[in-house]
Amino acid sequence: MPLRDIIGQDNAIRILKSMLGKEDINGAYLFSGPKGVGKRTAGVEFAKAINCAKLEPDACGECVSCSKIDSMNHPDLFIIQKEEESRFIKIDMIRDIIYQASLKPYEARKKIFIIAEAEDMNEESQNALLKILEEPRENQIFILTTSRVSGILPTVFSRCKAVKFNLLSQAGIQEILIGRKGFNEEEAVLFSHMALGSPGRAIAFKENDEISERDRMLNDFFFRKRAIFREEVCDERKYNDLDESLGMLLSWYRDLLVSKFTEDRDIFLNVDRIEEIFSYSARFSADKLERDISSVMKAINYLRRNVNPKMALFNMALELERQ
Numbered sequence: 001m002p003l004r005d006i007i008g009q010d011n012a013i014r015i016l017k018s019m020l021g022k023e024d025i026n027g028a029y030l031f032s033g034p035k036g037v038g039k040r041t042a043g044v045e046f047a048k049a050i051n052c053a054k055l056e057p058d059a060c061g062e063c064v065s066c067s068k069i070d071s072m073n074h075p076d077l078f079i080i081q082k083e084e085e086s087r088f089i090k091i092d093m094i095r096d097i098i099y100q101a102s103l104k105p106y107e108a109r110k111k112i113f114i115i116a117e118a119e120d121m122n123e124e125s126q127n128a129l130l131k132i133l134e135e136p137r138e139n140q141i142f143i144l145t146t147s148r149v150s151g152i153l154p155t156v157f158s159r160c161k162a163v164k165f166n167l168l169s170q171a172g173i174q175e176i177l178i179g180r181k182g183f184n185e186e187e188a189v190l191f192s193h194m195a196l197g198s199p200g201r202a203i204a205f206k207e208n209d210e211i212s213e214r215d216r217m218l219n220d221f222f223f224r225k226r227a228i229f230r231e232e233v234c235d236e237r238k239y240n241d242l243d244e245s246l247g248m249l250l251s252w253y254r255d256l257l258v259s260k261f262t263e264d265r266d267i268f269l270n271v272d273r274i275e276e277i278f279s280y281s282a283r284f285s286a287d288k289l290e291r292d293i294s295s296v297m298k299a300i301n302y303l304r305r306n307v308n309p310k311m312a313l314f315n316m317a318l319e320l321e322r323q
Contacts, residue, residue, distance in 0.1 A: 003045045004057045007176055008168035008199075009038055015163055018040070020049050020057040025110070028133050028142040030118075030157065032149050037202020039145040040079075040116050042165070044069065047077055047112040050141060065108060076108035081116040082109030086123045089115070094129050101132055101140050111140045116187040119143035119151025126153045133159040169198025170266075177202055193271045193283045194251065213239060213250035214270075221249060221317055236309035243303055257289040296321035 003013050005270075012031075019025055029046075031039040048059035048069045059066050068074035078097055082089045097113050105111045115121070121129070133142060133156060144151055144160060173192040176199045177183035183191065187206060194210075195202035205211065216238065239245040251269040258268060259281040265274055281289070299316035303309060 001041070001045060003042065003049060004058055005044065006038055006042055008172035009042065009165055012042065012163050012165050016046055016049075017057045018084065020046075025141065026138065027136045028144065028160040030149075030152070030160035030162050031145045031165060033147065034167055034198055036149040036195075036198035036202075036204070037165050037167060038199065039147075039165050043114045043116075043143040043145055044077075044079075046143065047114065047141070050110055050112065051076070051108040060063055060212060074108070075106040076111045077114070078112070079114045079116060080274075082120040083127050084194060087120075089118075089120045089125055091122075091125050091128060094121065094125045098128065098132055101137070105139055109139070112143065114145070115142045116145050118146045120147045120157075123153065126156050130155055130159070136163070137141060168199060169197075173197070173199050173202050193247075194269050196269075204268055208244075210244065210248060213241070213245045214252070217245045217249045218252060221313075221320055222252065236313060242309060243300060246296060246300050246303070250293065250300070251291045252277075253289060253296060256284065257286060257293065260286050260289070291322075292320055 001016060006013055010276050012033075031043055033039055046061060048061070049057070050243060051065045051069070051074075052059045053063035053065055054060045061070070063301075065074065066140075069077055072079075078100060080089060080093050080097060097115075101111065101113065103111075118126075127140075136142070142160075144152070144156075149157070158232040170192040173195055177188040177191060178185065181203060183206065190211075191202040191205045194205060218240075236242050255270050255277045256269050259278050263278075265271065268274055268277065284292075295316050298319075299312045302312040302315075
């Protein structure tokens with residue numbers, strides 16, 4: 001998929017194609033924006049265009065170099081990200097790419113290093129990378145992607161050309177889900193509403209069966225609140241991703257509150273349960289729903305600060321039960 005086919009990031013793609021057209025490609029780039037909006041995809045397509053045999057402001061998708069990158073089998077493309085069980089990108093990974101950068105490209109014009117979610121580098125790793133960013137070679141490019149710019153050291157940030165990526169419209173997400181991911185129309189409509197502008201989030205919803213997770217959370221903490229004293233209700237092991245599941249619960253209370261002020265169904269998230277939302281919201285005051293939203297957000301924050309999950313869930317349930 002060449003740069004021109006990336007949906008919903010017109011400004012970022014225009015900047016990249018302008019650089020390619022002027023052959024102004026050197027040093028390091030920082031692709032910043034929310035998670036799941038196509039930063040990594042754009043990085044790979046940018047890499048393809050840089051080394052494409054046709055020397056045009058976009059990849060042809062047909063030459064040997066493009067084909068090897070498409071299959072993730074190009075000897076001069078390196079993609080670095082933290083391992084699944086790690087908190088950070090390990091310093092050994094950074095030392096390895098520094099070594100690789102000291103070598104000439106095997107067959108491409110430029111070696112390209114993509115560091116995905118670069119904020120996952122700790123300070124030691126970022127400082128180790130800094131020297132090579134300060135003295136870039138002509139035959140190498142670094143592309144850092146981040147969904148949290150505050151996690152990038154100012155010294156690293158200042159040595160990168162910044163390219164901003166934005167959230168997508170619901171229509172743009174639906175186009176991706178139906179045209180490229182094989183979603184049916186009903187799925188695409190639901191997940192595009194719940195994705196909050198992130199196609200990657202929409203895809204994960206289906207892959208991880210997040211709707212079942214949402215319904216389980218609603219059954220435990222909305223429809224059956226009086227069952228909270230049964231131990232299994234507050235058992236975090238029931239949920240595949242407790243943080244994400246609480247986010248789904250938060251979206252439910254958000255929709256209940258929104259329904260107090262508008263009937264515009266395009267702005268709701270849980271569109272598959274819209275009639276229930278209007279029905280149940282009539283039973284609560286806006287003040288109560290605002291308190292409930294605060295309670296769910298508090299539980300999410302507790303979990304992110306490593307508070308005992310069972311305690312966080314139990315406290316949230318008690319607060320949700322209060323009038």
